Amino acid sequence: MLTEQEILEALKQVEDPDLHRDIVSLGFVGDLSISDSHVDLRIVLTTPACPVRDQMKTQIEEILLAMPDVDTVDVTMDAEVRTSSPTGNIKPVEGVRNIIAIASNKGGVGKSTVAVNLALALAKRGAAVGIMDADVTGPNIPIMMGFTAGFMAEGERGLTTVEKYGVRLVSLGFVLPKLSPVVWRGPMVGTAVRQLLHDIKWGELDYLLIDLPPGTSDASMSLAQEAPISGVVIVSTPADVAWEDACKAVAMFDKLNVPVFGVIENMSYFLCPHCDERTEIFGHGGGRVAAEELGLEFLGEIPLDMKTRVGGDIGVPIVESDPDSPQGQIFMRLAEQVAARCSTLQFATAGVE
Ligand SMILES: Nc1ncnc2c1ncn2[C@@H]1O[C@H](COP(=O)(O)OP(=O)(O)O)[C@@H](O)[C@H]1O
Numbered sequence: 001m002l003t004e005q006e007i008l009e010a011l012k013q014v015e016d017p018d019l020h021r022d023i024v025s026l027g028f029v030g031d032l033s034i035s036d037s038h039v040d041l042r043i044v045l046t047t048p049a050c051p052v053r054d055q056m057k058t059q060i061e062e063i064l065l066a067m068p069d070v071d072t073v074d075v076t077m078d079a080e081v082r083t084s085s086p087t088g089n090i091k092p093v094e095g096v097r098n099i100i101a102i103a104s105n106k107g108g109v110g111k112s113t114v115a116v117n118l119a120l121a122l123a124k125r126g127a128a129v130g131i132m133d134a135d136v137t138g139p140n141i142p143i144m145m146g147f148t149a150g151f152m153a154e155g156e157r158g159l160t161t162v163e164k165y166g167v168r169l170v171s172l173g174f175v176l177p178k179l180s181p182v183v184w185r186g187p188m189v190g191t192a193v194r195q196l197l198h199d200i201k202w203g204e205l206d207y208l209l210i211d212l213p214p215g216t217s218d219a220s221m222s223l224a225q226e227a228p229i230s231g232v233v234i235v236s237t238p239a240d241v242a243w244e245d246a247c248k249a250v251a252m253f254d255k256l257n258v259p260v261f262g263v264i265e266n267m268s269y270f271l272c273p274h275c276d277e278r279t280e281i282f283g284h285g286g287g288r289v290a291a292e293e294l295g296l297e298f299l300g301e302i303p304l305d306m307k308t309r310v311g312g313d314i315g316v317p318i319v320e321s322d323p324d325s326p327q328g329q330i331f332m333r334l335a336e337q338v339a340a341r342c343s344t345l346q347f348a349t350a351g352v353e
């Protein structure tokens with residue numbers, strides 16, 4: 001007679017590659033039932049954006065089918081995102097399990113482009129995702145997501161989230177008229193950020209991505225103090241000067257005790273759309289080396305790509321218009337990396353029960 005114990009024992013061979021522990025002790029195995037020689041079970045991962053989901057399923061099936069008393073198996077792969085928000089005296093954002101800030105010390109490095117495409121990539125994997133545009137002085141998330149600036153200004157209801165491409169988003173750009181020169185004083189920025197976080201009904205979200213304004217501005221500072229941020233993703237370009245700027249951003253988050261998940265190098269190289277030749281405009285490998293010197297994780301590189309720029313301009317991000325393109329796939333991989341950082345952090349802080 002086949003027992004649950006024997007099955008769990010066999011499944012201890014399967015390890016989660018990010019958490020470096022077996023799926024049984026991680027508590028991922030659920031709804032295990034055996035009838036004669038048939039085994040039914042459900043694997044509950046910590047993120048739907050798990051890169052090895054399919055491999056893991058195959059491995060489990062192979063292990064179980066190799067057992068003498070098993071003839072058929074039915075493995076359901078599932079995910080429940082847990083919270084990695086820091087606790088303590090920072091007020092949690094209701095319903096939001098992980099807050100990820102996208103930061104840089106310089107404008108124009110592709111922060112908003114990265115924020116939007118990572119958000120869409122996580123949503124495509126089945127996560128509930130939101131984007132908060134905290135670049136109150138130059139909100140460009142509305143245009144990148146296909147909205148006209150100021151489209152909510154006439155309404156009576158005030159600022160609310162809208163859904164687009166499977167993602168929930170809010171931007172002050174929804175209520176500010178197009179090209180209005182916004183001059184904010186420091187305390188006003190802090191108030192705006194606080195209201196976007198706590199007064200907006202975000203609903204249940206696995207990941208809330210926050211597009212920060214460049215630099216060690218008021219919005220970044222107040223956000224880091226107001227929001228239970230799980231981690232920050234720093235975006236940089238490969239030029240040496242940009243890396244110096246990235247260092248400043250890292251130093252600021254360190255000082256505020258906000259974990260930095262790692263660095264994404266954007267506009268790393270140019271992939272010719274005609275001949276697929278790769279041109280290393282700023283040289284190659286500098287980003288990885290610089291990240292290592294800073295003791296940071298290098299999350300990956302994104303090439304300069306015409307379609308990505310056009311996608312931002314016309315309001316249809318590349319992950320929406322062409323998820324299977326090389327650039328779309330790069331964003332999918334990066335999203336998996338970022339989700340993995342949240343899972344790792346959750347286990348590191350909460351431990352495994
Ligand atoms: N990988 C890329 N390939 C091509 N264009 C890009 C890429 N990343 C960003 N861009 C473009 O560069 C400009 C600045 O990007 P943006 O995301 O607005 O930067 P930031 O938010 O850091 O100011 C935009 O026109 C955007 O479409």
Ligand SMILES: [Mg+2]
Pocket residue numbers: 111112113135140211
């Ligand atoms: Mg921006």
